[in-house]
């Protein structure tokens with residue numbers, strides 16, 4: 001993939017050369033299988049198709065300043081996939097098999113890892129699903145694990161840009177004791193109605209409130225929320241949100257940079273007290289929030305009044321992307337080299 005226009009690649013699917021598959025049958029995982037096909041042969045009665053028995057991960061490989069390819073905190077993605085698998089009663093994938101599968105898929109497709117400085121990355125998508133044939137509602141006895149990669153352009157083409165968001169009061173993505181803490185496909189299907197309403201209103205994403213009381217901030221589309229005030233990084237504690245690896249990294253960095261950090265319930269009214277607000281996740285690292293419109297109360301909360309992200313947001317963003325790109329020392333040991 002030479003002379004590619006890496007900077008203008010969308011966040012979308014782009015064919016690469018190889019993917020990896022692995023199968024769980026009779027209580028055992030198979031060896032990894034390398035494939036160059038973009039298709040899978042699935043049984044018509046597979047539990048994934050009928051009962052949504054599926055979990056996935058999203059992570060990135062970076063071409064660093066020194067020319068090496070590195071992954072960011074892959075162990076956390078491996079652990080989260082095990083947690084998600086257990087949450088919907090799938091056979092969990094051993095950490096070591098996960099590691100081998102993702103590192104091999106990246107190495108096999110190394111020509112698609114965008115160059116250092118382009119802002120583009122190689123997105124890695126591990127997926128685990130129930131592939132055994134069954135009709136009753138019960139966990140499958142067979143599972144398939146696949147990993148594919150696809151190069152993605154920088155999330156913000158013209159540099160980090162604040163986004164407008166909208167609070168959603170008429171759709172819940174997950175129930176309090178449901179599956180919101182797992183990275184399972186059903187949560188994303190459940191969020192689409194709200195996402196489309198936000199898009200139609202000209203908002204880039206939606207802010208979900210806690211499903212029980214509709215009083216507290218939950219998540220910001222497929223990302224965690226944070227607010228900043230009085231030198232403090234504040235992020236929601238909730239029983240229905242995904243534990244974002246980007247968020248846990250920002251908390252560690254904020255702490256290292258001398259900020260206070262709090263993970264607690266954030267009442268909607270508190271939005272008026274934040275100096276800065278943002279959404280964080282693997283795709284954009286941080287999307288600074290310019291506006292939050294609450295149609296229920298007909299209030300708009302505004303941040304970045306001069307149109308630019310706030311100081312603390314930018315410091316955190318630069319520090320984390322600096323570590324990922326190899327421009328900053330990897331003080332926490334978050335990056336692992338991919339042998340090419």
Ligand SMILES: Cc1ncc(COP(=O)(O)O)c(C=O)c1O
Nearest residue numbers: 222223224242244245246281282
């Ligand atoms: C619902 C949801 N919340 C939060 C995140 C952010 O998590 P991470 O930082 O691990 O990408 C994601 C994306 O993976 C997500 O889908």
